[in-house]
Amino acid sequence: METLLLDSNTWLLVLTGAGVSAESGVPTFRGMNGLWEDQPVTEVASPRGFAKDPMRVWRFYSQRRAGAADVSPNPGHEALVAWERHLGDRFLLATQNVDGLHRRAGSQRVVEMHGNLFTSRCSNPDCTRPPFPDTTVYASGTVPGCKECGALLRPHIVWFGEQLDPDDLTRIESFAVKAMRSGGRLVFLAAGTSGAVYPAAGMVDNVRAAGGETWLVNLDASENASSFEHFVQGKSGEVLPKLGRLV
Numbered sequence: 001m002e003t004l005l006l007d008s009n010t011w012l013l014v015l016t017g018a019g020v021s022a023e024s025g026v027p028t029f030r031g032m033n034g035l036w037e038d039q040p041v042t043e044v045a046s047p048r049g050f051a052k053d054p055m056r057v058w059r060f061y062s063q064r065r066a067g068a069a070d071v072s073p074n075p076g077h078e079a080l081v082a083w084e085r086h087l088g089d090r091f092l093l094a095t096q097n098v099d100g101l102h103r104r105a106g107s108q109r110v111v112e113m114h115g116n117l118f119t120s121r122c123s124n125p126d127c128t129r130p131p132f133p134d135t136t137v138y139a140s141g142t143v144p145g146c147k148e149c150g151a152l153l154r155p156h157i158v159w160f161g162e163q164l165d166p167d168d169l170t171r172i173e174s175f176a177v178k179a180m181r182s183g184g185r186l187v188f189l190a191a192g193t194s195g196a197v198y199p200a201a202g203m204v205d206n207v208r209a210a211g212g213e214t215w216l217v218n219l220d221a222s223e224n225a226s227s228f229e230h231f232v233q234g235k236s237g238e239v240l241p242k243l244g245r246l247v
């Protein structure tokens, strides 16, 4: 197996997806065939789905909260923690996962691009209440309301068709810019992601355009696999612990 050199010249930007949590027992989107209760997840987890049936949306997220609370980080998460300890500020982890497992494993420099399962916010864009931690598994058939304005609460998740937080995107871009300006070696590694959802799926092209090196660790060839220079096929929990050569 190829090894990825992580030395004092390396700046490592990691992108993770649902495959990294799969070995912890969290179902992937592709694994569910993109369906939940026979409905496309893209319909349930969308602004339109929430407007149409907020109870169904909360049932979906309450079920996932209950499931994610019971699982633990796996060796893939742990390998990334070790790499971060080695590289310090020359490491950044952008995750599409909302399950919080990276932070629970000990990762600190984390950007949760698609939000967080254990955070809720008011659905009223004019409400001043900021997003807040919320581990509640709401009873089926209920929809929580905002204490401040009475509107419906919603999960703090980026649904299809919604904008990602511009601060998150800036943090990722600034990391790459800083790496290139420092004259260091910028490495982008994507793990456990289908490469089908943007803007995350476009990160590989941006890094290549900036002159960075690109690696993919995935169970199968993701949709954008041909954009990567290195592809290590396998389970992230088995590959990542062996991949990094810390110098």
Ligand code: BJW
Pocket: 016, 017, 018, 019, 020, 022, 023, 028, 029, 030, 031, 045, 096, 097, 098, 114, 157, 158, 159, 160, 161, 162, 163, 164, 191, 192, 193, 194, 195, 196, 197, 198, 199, 217, 218, 219, 220, 221, 222, 234, 235, 236, 237
């Ligand atoms: C293993 C493994 C193991 C298994 N080890 N591997 C440009 C072009 C075309 C369209 C667009 C575009 N830019 C934006 C869009 C629209 C849209 C989009 O991307 N659509 C595509 C379907 C084409 N994007 C958006 O709407 C985004 N917003 C945005 O860009 O705003 C501006 C804008 C809006 C509209 C138009 C244009 C611009 C928002 C995207 C938000 C995504 N949110 C979700 C769901 C939230 C619901 C929830 O979590 O409850 O986030 S979608 C879902 O997909 C979830 C995931 O984070 C995301 C990525 O999935 P991921 O992680 O890749 O998982 P899987 O299951 O798909 O794949 C797992 C992979 O792991 C597989 O390959 C397995 O083989 C592998 N695997 N076990 C290693 N053990």
